Amino acid sequence: MAEKKGLLKRLAEGQVWTSIFRGGGVPKSRRQRMMVVLNSVFLHLHPVRLPKHAVKLKFTWCMGGLSFFLFLILTISGILLMFYYRPTIEYAYTDIIDLAEQVPFGIMREIHRWGAHAMVITVWLHMFRVFMTGSYKPPREFNWAIGVILLLLTLLLSFTGYLLPWDQLAIWAITVGSNMARATPFIGSEGPGAALLAIGDINFVTMSSDIRFALLGGRFLGEATLLRFYVLHCIGLPFIIMIFMAVHFWRIRKDGGISTPV
Amino acid sequence: MSELNEEKQSVTVPPASPPPAALGKTDDGSQVTRRTFFSWLSIGWIAFVAATGGFFTMMLRFFFPNVLFEPVQTFRAGFPEDYQVGEVDLRWKSKYGTWIVRNGEGIYALSTTCTHLGCTPNWLTAEQKFKCPCHGSGFRKTGINFEGPAPRPLERYRIVLSDDGQIIVDKTKKYQQEKGQWGDPEAFLKV
Amino acid sequence: MINQQERYYNILKLNKWFAISSLLFAFIWLLAFANDFNRPWKKYQIEFRELEIEKTRGDVQAASTNLELNEDYSVLKAQIEMAQNKVDSRQEEIESIESDIQKLEAKLYAKNQIYQFAKADYDVAKYNFEQAQHGNGNLLSTEKILSKLEALTSASKLNAEVIEGKVEAKNNELKIIRQSLKEANDAITAISRDKDLLVRKLIKIDPEEMSFANKIGNIVRDVPVLDFIDPYYEVKQVVIKDIEDDMVFMGVPKVDRCMTCHMGIDKNGFEEAPQPYTTHPKLDLYLGANSPHPMNEYGCTGCHAGRGRGTNFISSAHSPNNPEMAERWEKKLEWHPLHHWDTPMLPMKYVEASCLKCHSNSIPIKDSPKLALGMTIVEKGGCFGCHQIDGFENTSKPGPGLRKIAAKTTKDFAYKWIYDPRGFRENTWMPHFFKQVNSQDLESVKRTDQEIHAIVSYLFDRSEAFKMEKMQNKGNADNGRMLVNSVGCLGCHATEGEEQVALKSVNSMRREHGPNLINLGSKTTQKWIYNWIRDPQGYHSGTKMPNLRLSKQEASDISAFLIGQRDKDFEKNPRPEVDENELNLIASDLLSSILRKNEITARLGSMSLDEKLNYVGGKLIRQYGCFSCHDIDGFEDAKPIGTPLSTEASKLITKLDFGYFHDEIPHTKWDWFKQKVDNPRIFDMIPQEDHSYKIKVKNPLDKLRMPHFGLNDQELDAVTTVIMGWVKDEIPTTKLPARNERNIAIEAGEKLIRQYNCQGCHAIDGDGGAIQPTIASWIGDIADETNAEDRGTVLSFSPPMLNTEGRKVQPDWLLKFFKNPTMIRPNLAVRMPTFKMMSDDDWNTIIKYFQLKDGQTLPYENPHMVNKQSTSYKAGDVIADMGGCQNCHFYGNQKPRQAAVTWGPNLALTKERLRPEWLIEWFKDPQVIMPGTKMPAPYIPVDEPVASVKEVWGKNVAKLHSEPEKLLEAIRDFTWGVSGPVDVSKIVKAHLAREGYGFVIEDDDDWGDEDW
């Protein structure tokens, strides 16, 4: 039957569309709907079918999904911010001012900052939800541990980003935070046991050789610190968190998808 | 979906590991003893771990540059006569993070870094104490802590006279009261 | 069973391969660590450590020996032993006191704690009460609490204080027991302090002196990987925030790591150590913490250039001083020039260039002789005429004005002079434009011959008339010679027969301020000389030649002497005929830029020969830039023709055209500059195997045209140094010499002083007085060698030193004197010239220079008044009389008692000329102010008993006897009171004519050393 096809439909059945979206066409049948998920690299994160409570917000709170979404928002807004922000003590602060004053859609910084705060909260709440539904129980114990690491990495990402505006808020928060590292037992210059690591007059754990130094790139918070935090914030930690995220998602699927009553 | 089940099945397919002796047998029939097998493999792994250790050592060492671009840690603080007996001198506080205090016997240089978490305390002349704004630690004029969370007294810096009679404060060398270092001759400048 | 069907490789083989590759990998990691650990600077630090240990050991030894020799030391040692015994004998007592103290301190601790708590509560209560007063809280209850706590606090404080007092008392007891021991200990510590410091240093650096643990630590601290913790061997650096390295887009704070290898550079005691450990010369001027250029604030490469961040010999861009050094370095250190770095280190011989970066306005001559010489050459050679150079904007043209040339010389001489100036006058600043490497071929010679004709023609054609005064007589040449030798010509000019100094200095160059006065007979006429020296500005208003106020007779005599010499050989030099064809060629070349070919022919056809000559001459004066140095009619507004040089050394080296000389000279800026100045046109040439040259194919007008100055190697280096100093580096004001009133005044004054060559005659603060040797030889002529060799005599006949001039004279008088010099020192033959071309502003600049330089800042002072009835005046009279002031000094028109050779200034001048404060300074010790002066310090009887003073010197002196200062004031007041005619020149003249100077011949000078 020579049916008159709409433009959209023609497009959806054309060669270009079908070559990009495997199968093509608007999924109508159950099989097609399953194929949409199976055939897409992104949707493939999900299984094809789910227990019904898994689509209920009341059950999931969608906090895991939002955390991931926030991670994407932060990645994109972060990349955009990098085009204007220079991690040097001369320019860091003024570049932030310019983001507010003259850069088109400098609101990107607000999105990034509030997104970061929001992500901390969503990750916490995700953990809360997972605990309350007992979803860490076997076989998901390891994935819970990965989740804890992701929580830690989220906090570290947020913490490293905190320094970048190079204002009073930033450096004092990091000063307080990084001075704790100085108190790490044995590898912090003012940690218990550090004084024992010495030969003769040579102390091995000092202000310029301890863990805090490695973090700050100097004995004091300064130019090197800004650069180190910047690199950790933009490349180092995202790289690590992405690896753990991949494992986390993969294990969700492999451990049987969303937890269900046995 | 049956993905999970398949997985489980595939796990159960291979039979239990063969007895170790069988490992020695290969297709070409050459006989390799178990001993050589283990030694090659273990040598391989030991070497591999060592090499990887090398990589991580390199990474660790990479974080400690060979020179620092930090402000000079030694400064000249004028002549002893510039300081009043009994006063806490604030002129080097912002530039060098040092208070210079002169008492009846001499002069000492106090670090302006709170021993709690590194904030900068303020000198309150009326109360004759250093008070840290971060967590409320209080120190006496001598630098000894007496209130708040600070675990130990403020540190003192090395202080000596130069050839031309000026005071030199060297911040790279610190003296801690709790270690009994304040008695060191260079922790205190007798005037 | 392993399913062999699904396997390809033999697992055992793979294991083997894995083991082998992992082993290889692990081994290569070792290499990587070794590679990172092995830094070239380490071996220098290790070597320096050995040097330092050796030196410190020696120092310790010396200090020990010193200590052993010190008698106090052994005495003190014995004392300590005794005191220790005494203390030991009272051990029981001490122990009981100590245990008491311990108990008391425990108690005190507890009481103090109670007090602390009470005090804290009290502070809170105080705050709460204050808050209540402010309206937040209950006033009554808070006050109650406060007063309660106040009582508690003070009570607990009292409790604590009571015990504190007891502790103190006990401690005092202990102190008393131990007092003598402590005193002896303190004393011995004090005298052995130096040694102790050295020993402490040695323990830190010398493994042999270290404890076992430290010995291990000493090794561990420098092992690979752990060497970040506290390494002994480490990269050292200084970071200078405000001096920036130019990174094109931006300046970046300077970072210098030179001291990583040059470890002894700022340490005394390594002066004799080999490089790279040698101590920097003059630590009090450079690097030292108290020097004007401390290392931490100025770094190294700011002056030495190079790549400060480099930590090996090559990457730090060292530059050899000469080819031999380069060869040595290549062999020993595998040195090669560092590519891709535009500012390599300056070779030591050019390092003074960097002084110019900051001290462009005032060259401290003492500390950078090369730079000062170079600047003098730039100034005298007139580099700034063709090349625009910052700081020379208002400098007058260095060559003579040519507007009235026809009156001065002939076309013939002019031609020969332009062709070969140094052929006539060896050291002339007039450079060679012709006869150069790129114009030596026949064709060029033919052409340049005609060019000179044209230039001469233009100059003479434009020459204005000069009305000359007639001479009264021919003059006496012998008299003239004496006058030239004595009146002061030789401060600026050299004469026939003087030998050229081999090594030039700024001072020797002062005598080249004007041209050598030789062979003037070949050049000009006696009449012209007569008129010129009588009134130089009359001939050329821009000349710097001052007026010596010569009488007509004197001028005749001098001109007779000067005209007497001729250079016959020079006069015989050939002068080719004018060749119109050649001239046409030149003219067409010149015209071709504005006219078409047929127009040129037409134009030439319409011109007469003279017109052609003048036309071509004018164009060539522009082409060669003659107007840059000479004032020439028609070129008043002409622009400089050379490359601006103000930032020449910051030019990229690629912008310097090495032409075909890439392999002939080292590829450095300084070698190019030196080559360029040495032989400016060489880069037009193509060097050949046999060291001859071929010339590039070039239009004659496009050829290089910078003239040849014939500088010697020393001068070339000096000029190159200056050029290397012309950089565009921006120096922050914090690093520049302060722009205060004094420095600005000194700069301005020094500039004028240089311009008018004051130091050709006068020495100021030890520099200048270039004329003095000629004065000595004149004394030799009129007296004998003994007198000529006596420094005091020579000085007394030389133009006066101007030390402390600013404090010495009254500014009003000085200005008057400048404008109309009068006689001060009656015996001087040399004359202070009149500088008509100097304005009042100029003079004031110089007066201000003296005043601020000598710390005389008061603009106006109350005149000093003297009462002739005062004790002071009367006492002064006595002292002056006893001291015989009148032996040498005029009192008004009263002649001194001694011969003219010792005469000093007329004391009647004192009141209007000198400053009273200075006189005191002067009387105290004249030698301090004017080293070598014949003026003795006046004798005052301070050391004699009052009674005999009263008897011999009278009551007035006796009154003031107790205060030496008052006695000096007395002399001052007396001289202040000397009155009478000020101008004694006629008396002097008559006296000299009658009696001469009265040199003591042969007899030893009976003044010099006697303490009079």
Place this chain on the structure above:
Amino acid sequence: MEAFKHLIDTLSKPTILVSFTFLIFFFIFPPTDWFEKWHRRLKFDGLWSVKSFWIISVLLVGFFVIGLSDSDFRAIMLKPDNVPIAGLIFLVFFFTWLSMNQAYNNDKLIEAGQPVDEQYDAPNDKVLVWPDLVYVELITIVLFSAFMLVWSIGLPAPLEEPANPSESPNPAKAPWYFLGLQEMLVYFDPWMAGVVLPSLIIVGLMAIPYLDNVKEGSGYYSFKDRKLSIAIFMFGWLVLWNLLIVIGTVLRGPNWNFFGPFEFWDSHKVEALTNINLSEFVYVKGMSTGLPGNILLREIWGIILLLGYFMILPPLLAKTWLKNLFERLGVARYSLFIVLILAALTLPIKMYLRWMFNLKYIISIPEYFFNF
């Protein structure tokens, strides 16, 4: 109104606030049957009904509305970086309620022998991801993005004065999510509060699945079957984590002094903070002999106390009070569990020791940076 504010200020004094929380907490989240009995008797189970939700929400909102009319409260809460905390307070309450509400519902269902809410009949109860989940996700994302935009437009990100290492702000605070840790710093040395305790938190969190060997309650909200684990988790999460953050953010002012939410941050406020160490208690107050010079001798009491706390207390508890738990967990799980719990309890213990005895350190060896 002033009286109300004053009341709140008084109630939020740390001693009162924390004590009150400790007191009622386990009645709200009962860890044992005994507590649960009282939980029901005190009608705390009604907290998780819809009605209570509305009541508490209104109270919370009301508190904020009233609070924001006060300038001091506004100054703290509207500091841009503190705004997420206001959100956190609401969210934590909401989700605690939501989860507990569902848990109680499920508990009732289980008691009635019915399947829990989440129970489904595989594979029949499964739904397709496309379009249900994907669509829900899309809508959530869109809504959330819109929310983020509104937030970003409405509230500019903070930017204070340029960094100045020589002028520390008063008070100097870490980012809000670390203020729980910073609060601990008042009672512990940095190596404990900044390194050991956070590490233990991470380790403890990761250990949860391995310690909690109750099979029930996996994949659905429930309380009854896992009340011990939930109570402990809630204590850590609500009190030691969120409450401390709120205290650190809202109630800590200049000089790290305590300030009520409606109190002006007066930087001159004085608090009596003089503290002494255990060794001083023993030697100075107890024996009045003064501190011994030998470090070990000086601190021996603290060391004994600490060793006893961590080495002797656990086996003792295992034999007595926690016998059942010990048997259920086994030695390894029990040891890890008890060490973590005891470590966490050091915080409240030290708080009370500080408040009651002005005790600074149990062990104080500043010579080696070892203070506990």
